[in-house]
Amino acid sequence: MKLAPVPITLTQCAKTFRGTRVLEPLDLSIGAGETLVLLGPSGCGKTTTLRIIAGLETPDASGQVRFGDDDVTRLPIERRQVGMVFQSYALFPNLTVRGNVGYGLKIARTDAAVARQRVDELLAMMRLEAHADKPIDQLSGGQRQRVALARALAMQPRVLLLDEPLTALDARLRDTLRSEMNALLRSLGVTTIYVTHDQAEAMELGDRIVVMSAGRIEQIGTPREIYFRPANRTVAQFVGTINRLAGHWRDGAFETTGGSIALPQRAALTQAPELFFRPEDAHLADPASAQLRGMVDAVSFLGERTRLTIGGAAPDALFVDVAGRVELARGTAVGISIAPEGLIALS
Numbered sequence: 001m002k003l004a005p006v007p008i009t010l011t012q013c014a015k016t017f018r019g020t021r022v023l024e025p026l027d028l029s030i031g032a033g034e035t036l037v038l039l040g041p042s043g044c045g046k047t048t049t050l051r052i053i054a055g056l057e058t059p060d061a062s063g064q065v066r067f068g069d070d071d072v073t074r075l076p077i078e079r080r081q082v083g084m085v086f087q088s089y090a091l092f093p094n095l096t097v098r099g100n101v102g103y104g105l106k107i108a109r110t111d112a113a114v115a116r117q118r119v120d121e122l123l124a125m126m127r128l129e130a131h132a133d134k135p136i137d138q139l140s141g142g143q144r145q146r147v148a149l150a151r152a153l154a155m156q157p158r159v160l161l162l163d164e165p166l167t168a169l170d171a172r173l174r175d176t177l178r179s180e181m182n183a184l185l186r187s188l189g190v191t192t193i194y195v196t197h198d199q200a201e202a203m204e205l206g207d208r209i210v211v212m213s214a215g216r217i218e219q220i221g222t223p224r225e226i227y228f229r230p231a232n233r234t235v236a237q238f239v240g241t242i243n244r245l246a247g248h249w250r251d252g253a254f255e256t257t258g259g260s261i262a263l264p265q266r267a268a269l270t271q272a273p274e275l276f277f278r279p280e281d282a283h284l285a286d287p288a289s290a291q292l293r294g295m296v297d298a299v300s301f302l303g304e305r306t307r308l309t310i311g312g313a314a315p316d317a318l319f320v321d322v323a324g325r326v327e328l329a330r331g332t333a334v335g336i337s338i339a340p341e342g343l344i345a346l347s
């Protein structure tokens, strides 16, 4: 399947509904063929941003949307060459799988032989050949999701827009389909905007992630940048688990409840009243020589790793991830040391 991906540029796109600003003016560039994930809690403006790109919403007067060199700000959805998949899939229940996938081609009066070939190609790509003549209500959730994707791709869109396409599925299926979706998006190379509130989905699928909250962009970056170098507390708390150390600095060391952490001089850190670190950036150490001392409050076996909840080492409980299985009784005294590069200061 040949698709011609375009870069997308949003300039000063804001949105006001009946006097309420739900999207602050935002600037966003999406590369041709890139998968950009919009991630954030419910109501932060992800879907509104997607709908502005789709042509289902017009931005406030100052905003502009470009597909390549084309200004599409005022173009309706049917003239933008976008393929869209909604959380509900919005499939036509009275049509077969083939009917759904070929619907747009029929409306566009595409030559019957061309349409048939394209639909066959998509059914094969989505492993739906055996279901081609079934009505939609005989399909599983995962199969419906693939029909919705095939339908979105049938018109060879310049842009693929996906709004929480995996949310309606149960957790196990979601994990499988996430990997499939990843492989599919890589092989298609189509410019894709993917909306989700699920950080695992964002991490796996996004070339870059846009973290949004309350109608604003908090950070744009690769999954690694977002995870390891969160721009602020909102991002750090929304993506993964983060530990907080409150305390004060004395002679180049950060002192907190359970001990002190000596650090090489790093300007950003020496100003900070709080330090943060991820559970995997700490390890258990001999309490006598560890930076912090505390007590095991809980042990959670998570498969390939074990998460320890440790009290008394800092004002808040700390989470420390240890590879494999760890047998430690509640109340065991433990030491914690934190990798210096894992410590971050956040505004």
Ligand code: ATP
Pocket: 017, 018, 022, 040, 041, 042, 043, 044, 045, 046, 047, 048, 049, 197
């Ligand atoms: P969710 O994951 O729940 O869909 P979201 O991040 O996609 O959330 P949006 O759907 O973009 O958020 O909504 C952002 C805000 O704009 C919300 O407060 C919502 O109630 C409001 N909103 C969205 N569409 C309209 C509309 N047509 N009229 C009035 N308010 C709207």
